[in-house]
Amino acid sequence: MSYDKIYLEAYKYMGEKVLEEDCGLLCNSHCCRNKTETGERIGIYLMPQEFESVYQGTALEHRLKVERHSSKIYYIPPRVKFLYYFHCDKEQGCFRELRPIQCRSYPFEPHLEKGKLTLVIEKEQIHHCPLLDRLQDLRKDFIKGIYKGWEILLQIPEVRLLVEYDSQERIRCSNILHQYLIDDCL
Ligand code: SF4
Ligand code: SF4
Helix, strand or coil, rough: CCCHHHHHHHHHCCCCCCCCCCHHHCCCCCCCECCCCCCCCCCCCCCCHHHHHHHHCCCHHHHCCCEEECCCCCCCCCCCEEEEEEEECHHHCCCHCCCCCHHCCCCCEEEECEEEEEEEEEECCCCCCCCHHHHHCCHHHHHHHHHHHHHCCCCCCHHHHHHHHHHHHHCCCCCEEECCHHHCCC
């Protein structure tokens, strides 16, 4: 499957509502802010090949104003080489149908250990996400869709490398609060 088909397929699975209600109303979409409480700018990493597969050649290519972060400077696996990063501008509104993987998967992170995929919630959080206190309310179709989406994305070698790298780092720093085997969630 080509990378653009992989991304669109993953977006389809990862498009389920998190809760029965709109979770953004619980927190004024806290995870979409582009400045921290102390005024520091924060943004979102796109996954490897996501920009090229989804946004390049569309109107979003210019709107996103991506920065290219090299593995020589940032904590990015050398074999991934670089990742695109951007600051979301809520005032322009969410481009919801094509929102990136990171926006879809949060608060779950993909975790690979001995080749097995699980979903984890990290201890270290930069967002005060109310969902972290309501994990039992997350829709099963949301969890299933996120898992399925990551399974599909892991076909892209650089995505797999990045997920493996982040998983090792998470283990090294004991940064797992909850870990879900897909069978536990469903
Ligand atoms: S994922 Fe969490 S922080 Fe983001 S909008 Fe939903 S409840 Fe708010
Ligand atoms: S793309 Fe949408 S969901 Fe993602 S950070 Fe921007 S406003 Fe939030």
